[in-house]
Amino acid sequence: MLAIFVNGCFWHGCPEHATWPAANGDFWRAKIEGTRARDIRTDKMLIESGWTVVRLWEHQPIEDMAEAVDAIVCQARGTRKPEAYADLSGSE
Ligand SMILES: [Zn+2]
Numbered sequence: 001m002l003a004i005f006v007n008g009c010f011w012h013g014c015p016e017h018a019t020w021p022a023a024n025g026d027f028w029r030a031k032i033e034g035t036r037a038r039d040i041r042t043d044k045m046l047i048e049s050g051w052t053v054v055r056l057w058e059h060q061p062i063e064d065m066a067e068a069v070d071a072i073v074c075q076a077r078g079t080r081k082p083e084a085y086a087d088l089s090g091s092e
Helices: 025-048 062-077 083-089
Strands: 002-007 052-057
Touching (some): 002 062, 052 062
């Protein structure tokens, strides 16, 4: 079982693109940090239930997302990843 999330850079506090609005700053910081905490809880529950969780960022090129998902599916199936994707996992 595979759960794929594509996180919005603003709403999930992307480390590269997070912005912290000055207006109502406390509200937005609590909102975004709450979303990040929920993501962690969600991932933990899914993993404990046997799911493989993949989180991608909306800023990632679609080709990179597809390659990352393909690599993870191959890994989960125990099949060999295509050579072109081998560098994504940092192993092999
Ligand atoms: Zn981003």
